[in-house]
Amino acid sequence: MRVIDIDDPADERVDDFRDLNSVDRRPDLPALPGGRRGRGLVIAEGVLVAQRMIASRFTPHAFLGVSRRLDELADDVRVVGSDDSGPDDPGPAVPFYRATAEVMAEIVGFHLNRGVLGVARRPPVLQVDEVLAGARTVAILEGVNDHENIGSIFRNAAGLGVDAVLFGSGCADPLYRRSVRVSMGHALLVPSAQFDQWPAGLEDVHRYGFTTVSLTPDPQAAVLAESVDAERVAFLVGAEGPGLARATMRATHVQARIPMSRGTDSLNVATAAAIAFYERVRSGTMVK
Amino acid sequence: MRVIDIDDPADERVDDFRDLNSVDRRPDLPALPGGRRGRGLVIAEGVLVAQRMIASRFTPHAFLGVSRRLDELADDVRVVGSDDSGPDDPGPAVPFYRATAEVMAEIVGFHLNRGVLGVARRPPVLQVDEVLAGARTVAILEGVNDHENIGSIFRNAAGLGVDAVLFGSGCADPLYRRSVRVSMGHALLVPSAQFDQWPAGLEDVHRYGFTTVSLTPDPQAAVLAESVDAERVAFLVGAEGPGLARATMRATHVQARIPMSRGTDSLNVATAAAIAFYERVRSGTMVK
Structure with missing residues (x-):
């Protein structure tokens, strides 16, 4: 697992978690043809939901959370990391962006009680x-x-x-x-x-x-x-x-x-x- | 029914509807001994809930709403008025404070989609x-x-x-x-x-x-x-x-x-x- 500290709320690496309450810009809006609207992501809030995301077909590619939630999720995140890592990337691939509650609130746009978010790309829909x-x-x-x-x-x-x-x-x-x-x-x-x-x-x-x-x-x-x-x-x-x-x-x-x-x-x-x-x-x- | 237009959000006659989202001051907090905390009121939001309040033992003593909701509630409010009116008050007693959505939002502290509120005093609890x-x-x-x-x-x-x-x-x-x-x-x-x-x-x-x-x-x-x-x-x-x-x-x-x-x-x-x-x-x- 790669733990990356985020001090600057404007850091582009956490754009997938930005402005979650924005009606128009939130990253978990479905992506429409031509790149309009959202990023086509799915967001999991809290340790339990993040764990279920890891267990699902919505494989998370990043987490953002406070230090305490990192500890609670550490074992689960490691599993995602090892599944994801390819030959070019021998280490666990999934970054955990660690931030204070205040920095996190600035990124997502509100104070998040649950302290951790996971994000996944929407896979192809099931038929x-x-x-x-x-x-x-x-x-x-x-x-x-x-x-x-x-x-x-x-x-x-x-x-x-x-x-x-x-x-x-x-x-x-x-x-x-x-x-x-x-x-x-x-x-x-x-x-x-x-x-x-x-x-x-x-x-x-x-x-x-x-x-x-x-x-x-x-x-x-x-x-x-x-x-x-x-x-x-x-x-x-x-x-x-x-x-x-x-x-x-x-x-x-x-x-x-x-x-x-x-x-x-x-x-x-x-x-x-x-x-x-x-x-x-x-x-x-x-x-x- | 007495329809009373409210133009000034600070009008004291609508204090029972003021700051509904305030943690400390909202009027529907239970009243505690010594006059601390709330006013001991109950608030009904929307036409359907206001109608049910009228049908309940929580007899509303006032309404605050926009003109359109007044029309929808008029028949029900008249019933409350006649029940309530005493010998000193020959007309229907219950005031309907009519306001624009903007004035209403200033009074209650947020924009209220449902457009009407009823308020009642909490009667003695049931045993x-x-x-x-x-x-x-x-x-x-x-x-x-x-x-x-x-x-x-x-x-x-x-x-x-x-x-x-x-x-x-x-x-x-x-x-x-x-x-x-x-x-x-x-x-x-x-x-x-x-x-x-x-x-x-x-x-x-x-x-x-x-x-x-x-x-x-x-x-x-x-x-x-x-x-x-x-x-x-x-x-x-x-x-x-x-x-x-x-x-x-x-x-x-x-x-x-x-x-x-x-x-x-x-x-x-x-x-x-x-x-x-x-x-x-x-x-x-x-x-x-």
Whole structure:
């Protein structure tokens, strides 16, 4: 591991961590064709999420942190370094930029409680087919444009044995720093993919033998508990408020509801998804 | 309804809405003996939450908002006004302080997307006994010190038919603006009370015939699905990380776990609570 002290917040070597709260310039915006917008990076915040980044396919190429977090991460970072080092670079390749909390705050643009950041380039996206192939339970999101909800869904998916998260249209970036943080790093570990065609892409899901279940508050819908015992199940959830589009619901096999008190709001989308995931665990088709 | 235009952000009549983000001075801090700290108010943000405040025992005594939100709230505010008006005040008593978004931002200290605030004095707290008396399912929190988690638990309680939320030691203020907002106003509608003695107060819960169920990630614990079919059930949840104190768990009848994937974090506390509430709905002892 290469520890490099950073005293000057303007040091170009830490540009990948600069202005994380900037709407336009933050480095973890997806890169668009022609070099516009972001650098196409992914940022992990905190020791736990950085460790999960190291364990994921998002191999970090640098860290920025205070001395204490360096100590906590040292063993993990060494592993990344040795994996990365090529014949031209016999030593561990991954730099840990060490700075004071004050210098770090100037670089990233705010005071960062968690004290360490990891950064990775976004690898090629996974294809829907490869994500579906080995899965038994998946979540499919439509119109979920809140980063924290997306992060929570990844965390719930990991906790309740869901194999993959797929994105229809209108969803926020699951690799934005806040999604990754709220997911506790599981946004980097749970396989995910984006449909090219929506909702036509559901045909692929059906081709792989999944029973597709739309979650809806509609009191006419089937009860969730009676809808989850197929060999392969895909749960579809929509944004709070509008929910799933009608065309999407029509394209699924089952519409299912969580029994709820009359006259109250539907649950938060990540909570509704967690209940569906739990029902799947409970149904006993998955290992307890 | 009295509509009063506010042009000067320093106007004393809107002091109940001033500096909402101030750690020390915000008006919705609980009032302490001797007049220290806050004004002992509760703040509702947005039309929906303000409507729920009007429907709750937290009767608002004033609103601050932009013209458009006044139109949306007009019918509801009139109702409060007629309830409130005494013999000395024949007209509707509740003032709606109308301001531009800019003036409002200067008063509250930040730009408020939701455009309207209601304010109420904190009424006398409910006692544990009166909250337990008519309840069949309750949630009991210990050490949950995150306002958003508490708000989410109230929302989930309302959505999944839980009758009350009770607080052991170490919990954050459920009437802080952020809790109320995240709860969608249900923190004002779902009855709640604070135990004086903890965990000794659990004896009261048992005296009312509740089976107490501690949620724990412990793999040795019973499966949640086998633990919810008593006539009256109280679910106990602790903070993320430490969970419930041992003495607390020992004082409950059952320790129950949500089946989870090995090696992952426990779920968010509000999500775990939602799954327990759902299991209770599912068990059929409650109306679907």
